[in-house]
Amino acid sequence: MIQASTRLIRTHEEWFPHGYQLRSVDHLLRNRSAALFLDPGLGKTAIVLEAFRQLKEAGMANRMLVIAPLRVCQLVWKQEGAKWTQFRDLTFSLLHGPKKDDRLQDDVDIHLINPEGIAWLANKFYGRSLPWQIVTIDELAKFKNARSQRSKKLRARLSQVSYRWGLTGSPVPNGYMDLFGQMLVLDDGAALGRFITYFRDQFFNRGFDGFSWDLKPDGAARIEQRIAPYVLRMSADDYLQMPELQDNVINIE
DSSP states (O other): OOOOOOOOOOOOBOOOOOHHHHHHHHHHHHOSEEEEEEOTTSOHHHHHHHHHHHHHHTTSOSOEEEEOOHHHIIIIIHHHHHHBGGGTTOOEEEOOSTTHHHHTTOOOSEEEEOGGGHHHHHHHTTTSOOSOSEEEEESGGGGOOTTSHHHHHHHHTOTTOSEEEEEESOSOTTOGGGHHHHHHHHHTTTTTOSOHHHHHHHHEEEOTTSSOEEEOTTHHHHHHHHHTTTEEEEOHHHHOOOOOOOOOOOOOO
């Protein structure tokens, strides 16, 4: 039987960041509560790894927790670290599966966990501070519901974390109401308040059906103004230079 190896091959290509990526790194370094609303393809993972590397080098942080969907944990973060020369010394451990208790003790730079593991993690550190100086939430929109158990349990453990960073390419999948929970987990309500009722009253009107909520005429602009100090928004159309589209037509029966 031939057994496939899962050993990660390190290629160590030099990472040459674009100007917008350097701007994004600077945004994370300057803000302890920060969000990158960047379209796919703009390099969010490498940006975070570089910001973490600089803080680690400066002695301001030595460990980071990344919360991301399981497949992203398995297929993106460690591979991105292995790809670029700047991050070749960073070590990773995935907190998932029956051995996650043991892996929690691993002396690594970056621990990875999926949102479904937050309840387990919160119980592990009940009454104690988390051992990571940075918590990065990849796919921040998964925490849009401030009343969900994962959001409540995570927020209760973040008070002593030095840096909270959130990443997403789709911050408002269902409208501006989705921003409340995402910002709350990052800034404890500094931008949009601590309570969803206050947020709704400030920026929305109740719909005619008595259940839905509609943005006030100036609601979107005021929300964007409130979150602007924490959020860096970039569109792929503005920063990615794609080659000319070429059609490849394949006829099949």
